[in-house]
Amino acid sequence: MRFESDEIVADDDGFVEVRKGKKRLPRRLSEKNAENEQEHNKEFENTEKIIVSVTSKEILPKQFGLAKKLRAENIDNILKITYKNPYKVLIEFEDKTNAQKLVNCESFHGLGYRCLFTNERILCYGVVKNIDLDIEDKEFQDSLECEHQVVSVRRLKRLTDTGGWINSETVRICLRSVFTPICLYIYGYRFKVEPYTFPVTQCSACWRYAHPLKICPTKNNLCPKCGKEHANCETKEYKCLNCKGAHMALDKSCPIFLKEKANIMCQENCTYGKALCQFI
Structure with a gap:
C-alpha cells in the first residue's frame, strides 16, 4: 500500500524506488519550520569558508597523491579540493583545527609548499630603492632585518628608451x-x-584583467586591436x-582599466588569496 506522501523515483535501469515522504504538518507548524530553515540557511551562508591555499614552484601532486x-599527516575534515592550476590548489575545511594543522605542517614546508589561509588580511607591500644591481634577491632577503616575516622579494624592472625591460x-x-x-x-x-x-x-593572451598569461583560463591569443582570434592585425577600427x-x-583610458586600478589602489593591504592571484 502506498501513501500520498510517498515519493516514486525511477532510475535508468527501470528499477523503481519508493522513498518515504514527510508527514504533512499543520499550516502553522509548517510556516514556523520554514522560518527556522530560512534562518538556519542564512546563518550558514554568513559562515565564512575555511580555505587554505597551497602553492609551489614545482607542479603539485594530483588529487590521489595530495x-x-x-x-x-592526519589532516581530516576536508570538504573540497579545487585545483586552480598545476602550481596552486585550494583546500576547503570543515573546521579550522585541521586547516591550521596544514598551515603549520613541517613536511609540506619541507617540500617547498606554501600553505596560508586565503581570507586573512596579513600581507602588505613596500619598495626599497637604490639597491645595487649585482645584489641577488636571495642575498637581499637573507640580509633583511624586520619585525615582520618576509614572504617574498622581487626586483622590479624598468622600461628602456628602446622599449626593452631591464632590472631597476x-x-x-x-x-x-x-x-x-x-x-x-639591511x-x-x-x-x-x-x-x-x-x-x-x-x-x-586574452587581454582580460585580474590574471596573468601563466594562469589564463582560455589560452586563446586574441588581437588587442579588433578582438578576433589572431595575434595582431593592421586594422584602424579598434574594438576593446x-x-x-x-x-x-x-588603452589606459579604458573604463574597465580605471575601475580595476581604483579597486587595487584603495587597498592598504590585501588577503593572501588576492595577493596570490595578482601580486606574488
Whole structure:
C-alpha cells in the first residue's frame, strides 16, 4: 500500500524506488519550520569558508597523491579540493583545527609548499630603492632585518628608451603584516620603505584583467586591436575586448582599466588569496 506522501523515483535501469515522504504538518507548524530553515540557511551562508591555499614552484601532486600526503599527516575534515592550476590548489575545511594543522605542517614546508589561509588580511607591500644591481634577491632577503616575516622579494624592472625591460634599483618586498613599516634594516643599516602601488594585471593572451598569461583560463591569443582570434592585425577600427569601446585593449583610458586600478589602489593591504592571484 502506498501513501500520498510517498515519493516514486525511477532510475535508468527501470528499477523503481519508493522513498518515504514527510508527514504533512499543520499550516502553522509548517510556516514556523520554514522560518527556522530560512534562518538556519542564512546563518550558514554568513559562515565564512575555511580555505587554505597551497602553492609551489614545482607542479603539485594530483588529487590521489595530495590526498595521500594529507592522510599521512592526519589532516581530516576536508570538504573540497579545487585545483586552480598545476602550481596552486585550494583546500576547503570543515573546521579550522585541521586547516591550521596544514598551515603549520613541517613536511609540506619541507617540500617547498606554501600553505596560508586565503581570507586573512596579513600581507602588505613596500619598495626599497637604490639597491645595487649585482645584489641577488636571495642575498637581499637573507640580509633583511624586520619585525615582520618576509614572504617574498622581487626586483622590479624598468622600461628602456628602446622599449626593452631591464632590472631597476628598486626592490619590492612582501611582508606578513597589516601595514607597511616605515623602515627596515639591511646589514644593520636603516633603509626607508615606501608604499607600493599595485599595477593592474592584464593577460597578454586574452587581454582580460585580474590574471596573468601563466594562469589564463582560455589560452586563446586574441588581437588587442579588433578582438578576433589572431595575434595582431593592421586594422584602424579598434574594438576593446573589455568595454567594447572604440580603442585598443591596452588603452589606459579604458573604463574597465580605471575601475580595476581604483579597486587595487584603495587597498592598504590585501588577503593572501588576492595577493596570490595578482601580486606574488
